[in-house]
Structures are given as structure tokens and as C-alpha cells.
Amino acid sequence: MLVALFALQLGSLIAPAYACGCGAMIPDRNQHIGVDRESSAVRWDGRREQIVMRFTVRGTAQRAAWIMPVPGRADVELGDAELFDELEQLTRPEHKDRHYFWPRGDDWPFAGGASDGAGAPQPRAGAVGVVGRERLGPFDVARLTATDPKALSGWLEKNGFELSDGLAAELQPYVEQKWEYVAVRLAPDADGTTLRGELDPLRISFASERLIYPMRLSRLAKTPQSLGLYVLADHRMEPRDDIGGQTPEVTFAGPIEPEGAVAELTGDDGPVYLTAIDQSFPSPSRIDGDHELTSAAADTPYREVVYHDRILTVGGGIPVWFLTVAGVLLAAVGSVIAVHVQRRRPAARPAA
Template identity: 70%
Template sequence: MRGTHRILTTIVALLALQLGSLVAPAYACGCGAMIPTKDQRIGVDREESAVHWDGRTETVVMRFNVHGNARNAAWIMPVPHRADVTLGEPELFDALDRLTEPEQRDRFYFWPREGDWPFDLGHGDGAGAPPPGAGGVGVVGRERLGPFDVARLTATDPKALGTWLRANGFELPEPLTDALQPYVERKWEYVAVRLAPEEKDGVLQGELTPLRITFASTELVYPMRLSRLAKSAQTLGLSILSEHRMEPRSPIGGDAPEVTFAGRIERPDGAVARLAGDRPVHLTVLEQEFPHPERIDDDHHLRAVADTPYRQVEYTDRLLTVGGGIPVWLLTVGGGLLLATLTTLLVVRVTRRRPTAGAGVRSAV
């Protein structure tokens, strides 16, 4: 079943809540890390991600559905090269959902079930900008995009990045500082986003406007390492548009990734075309469970595989009928009873016509 994961086509849902004598800050980690201000909390109910990669450039469009009492928060995503950030289109995720809808098929059964006659008796019918940086952090650019204040950053060490965040009014959990070390060693950059509701005294609630992040990359990579800080089981949902069907090189500490859709989109249009162009493109939708997030040991590195199409199938069970709705089982049982009755009558009739032993023999005197 598609369930609530449509989403997607797809996605990361992450939540970490800490409870103490006071309400302590909580953070959610997806391909990035979301950090509220002190004494506030925020969680991500659902994170949807769509990725386009053409062999040279990667674009990630992300949409969050959040809850909590935070009036503002920061979100950090590591990227391998300098990024451009713009607002994304909410319509993109609806379009991907339509493209990846399961195939609908009927599956027929012979014997009646609950809800079918004669077992349906009694049932009715169903129906403002802070300082630019702090020691060791370079601010490449800063833009205000709707409810987002976006800073593109470089950092020579994770502690410097933590200092920058604290100087701008945000808490940085110490474990996250350590988790950023591998990205610093590889000289990655960062997209730091201040999420703030546009209403005065409002809180971050519900579905946020998508963000579109574009950066150069000769490999399709989806940052996941920061997800190891999550305190509960996590789910990844990811829709990938590329020249070929794509799959992760390894499970990176989670369950085996599952492909829920793979197919060629011959004529992309609308929001999909504005992300991937109007030429034919392969769409792959992945889902993966992480029962133990602390075991995540790398980012997702994806590779091209055989372009074998796959689409989920949803079955609707229906009672087998003929002739405008007559159940086949009723005809079969009724026909069997009729045949049995006729056979019995025939046997009785033949038996009555058969002469008894000795009939028609005269006795001798």
C-alpha cells in the first residue's frame, strides 16, 4: 500500500526530542541538521526530497513538514561544492506522486466474503540579518527567500561552524559538531538556513515552502551522515531524475534500500520539466529504513544500473461475476444442485420403469 509515504515520491523523516527539568532544544537530522533556539524544540514529521543529476550538476529540492514550538530554527546541509539556493515548487511533489502512482488491477475471488451476499446482511452502503560570520567561517552569500534566511558557508573546522551558529543565536549540539568533521576534511561547503515564520510571534508549523539547492558534482551523492545523530528509527524517501535508473552503492548502515518505482518519463512537463528539462529522463524512487541510525557510516553514493522498469501494483479484490453481476459461485452451486436434482429424478424414473424379478412369468399347474 502507498500509505502516507506519498509523498513521493519520497523522502527523510527525522526526530530527536530531549526532555529535562525544562523543555530542552531538540533537533532533527535528515541530509542536514535542523537546530532550534535554546529552550525550544522542533521535529520533522516528513521530509520529501527530489534530486536531479545530469552527470555534472546536482539539484536537490526539499520540503519539510515540521512541528514543535520553535519560532525560528537553523537548518544545515553539507554540499561537495558551492551551492546556489532558490525557492522550489510545491507542485513538483504532486507531479512526482502522479507519475509514480501504482498500477491498479482487479483480482477476482470465487467464494463470497464478508460484505458479499449472503454475508452482507446488516451492512449499509460503503462510502532581519545577523552578523556575517564568526572566526573561521566564510559567508559566501546570503539571501532572503520567503520564510528562509539562507547563508552559504565555508568552514575550516566544525567548531568554527558551531561558533558561527551560536553567534547568530542558535544552539549546536556537540555531537553534531563532531559529525561535521568528515565534511570539513573533504573541504565541503555548507548551506545554512534560518527558518522563521513570516507572522510575528508565529511558530514553525506544518508544510514549509520547498528549497532548491544546486551544486556541481561528478557523482550523485546524497548527504546522510548527520542522520546518525537521530534518537529514533528513521526513513529515507528519495526521488531521483537522471539519465539512467540509479541505486545506492551500499545500505550505509540501514536496511536494504527498496525501489518503489523505476521508469522512463518520455515527456516531462510542468514542475518536473523545470527541474529535469523536457527531454526523456529516468525516474527512480527509493525507500529505506534505518532502525538504528547510529550505524549510519557514510553518505549515499548512487550508481547507474540496468534500466529495468518497475511499478508497484495495487490490487482490488472483486467477487467473480458474469451476466451483469450474477456471482459465478451461485451459478456453479445452483447448477450443481440442479444437476444433482435432475440426476436423482432420472434415476428414480428409470428405477420405477424397470420390471421386478419374475414379472410376466406364468406359474405352471
């Protein structure tokens, strides 16, 4: 899912509240838009890369443009809205009970009742070439080539949008590498309404011998950013380096049997390897490039485990510690009584 996404108002940046994304979001003049969350899934088979993104947006914008740099000629289509729900189910943590013997602060007799032990963690002066354009649901998609950022800025301005100087500068490395761009105009179906809520996912695919996830545009964000990414490939995948963020964390890794929307994305009947990665960027200005993901040294599976701590009980919910203490006390009392009785028993008289 789950990535450098920005909303620009009159050329100034409004950073998303949750996720950074692999593109830049630009609203109409005098309007603003924010991206609360972007979920991203990547499928790579060694030759072709597919990126599916779903935005959850808010703000006052009735139209917005989103720009994503890509290393080659891209195809764009609508994605399946069910994909991310299925991926979340596949990567959900495993829940296990973990028992303890002695009572704790929430257990009787220290508190009124037993704890339910819900120990879950709390949780981017030439010409612009238009190589394709189509309408996909609420999206007007243009696939562009540009010889310099100024040309791209000019195209955006002709279409009613503005490109900030900072964003133009960050696009320069992509121009030097001869990357292309996907430019998407977002507009709700009904006139006079704003872009709000969860938008239809977009699926972008392009030829690539390396698994690249564009992140450089995230440098412009003014607040800490987070990356959430599902990667579907032949092996467990990991970022080559942290590109200026905290160490990427694998939250799930393992082979899966694709079904439904996941199978439609992978195009495979057999198993594929799914890796879920989270990464935080406390200081986005330190981001120094795009993510390149490579095969890990081994396909070691991993699933997060959430432990529910529960006091050890037997039939009817009786705490074992209570029975143990009670048993020890009864045994002790019994021993004391036995000794007392033995002492009071009259001594036997010797036989005559």
C-alpha cells in the same frame, strides 16, 4: 522525497517523527521544533546535482536554523510546491482487480455482503567564510565555508543558535573533505508566530560528478528513521550500499515525460528516468556515511501493483460459484428424477 533532519533544543536532539534528512535543524534557545516529514527529490545529469526539499514542521520555535553540508559551491532558490504532488502521481501504484472463485469470510453466505477488496498495503579554530546570502520567502540563506566545526559553531552562536558537541563531531568528516555548508534561518512572515505546517520547498544545486546524498548527520537521531527519495537521472539509479540501514527498496522505476514542475527541475524536453527509493534505519547510530547512487545494471522498469481481490460474478453481480453450484445441484436433481421416472415406467409387453 522523501534525508537526516534534526531539531535541537539547548543542544539536545529531537528526532523527526517520519523522515531523516540531509541536514540538521536547530531552533532558538529554550524552544523546540520537530520535523514530521521531509520529502526530497534529486536531479542529476552527470555534472550537476539539484536537491529539492520540503519540510513539514511542528513545535514552539519562532525561528530555526538548518545546516546542510554540500560537496561544492551551492546555489539556493525556492522550489516549486507542485513538484512533489506531481512526483507522487507519477509513482503511484497501479491498481488491478484479481478475481477468485469460492466465497471468503466477507462474502455471502459467510457475511452480509461482498468485500470491496481494497487490498492496499498499509502502509545530517578557523574562520567561516560567507560566500553568499539572500532572502528567499521565509528563508534567510547563507552559503558558508568553514575550516573546522568550531568555527561553524561560533558563527551559529553569533546568529543566536547553538551547535551541540555531537553534531560538531559529525561535521568533522565534511571539514576534512573541504565541503561547504548551506545555513538557512527559517522565520515565519508574521512576528510572534511559530514555525508550523508545510514550509516552502528549497532547491539547492551544486556541481558534482557523483550523485551524493548527505546522510551522515542522521547518526545522531534517537529514534528509527526513514528515507524517501525521488531520483531523476538518465538511468535507473540505486544506492551503492545500505550505509547501515535496511536494504533500500525501489518503489518505482521507469522513464517519464516531464511536465510542469518536474520538467522545470529536469530542464529537459525529452524523457528522463525516475527512480523512487525507500529505506528504513532502525538503528540510526549504525549509519556510516553518505549515500552515493550509481546507475543500475539495467534500466528495468518497476511499478508497485496493488491488487483488489473481488469474487468472480456475472451480470447483475451474481457470484459464479453460486450459479455453478446451483447448476450442478439442478443437474443432479434432474438425473435423480430421470432415473426415478425410468424405474416407474411400466415394462413394455412382448408382442403377441
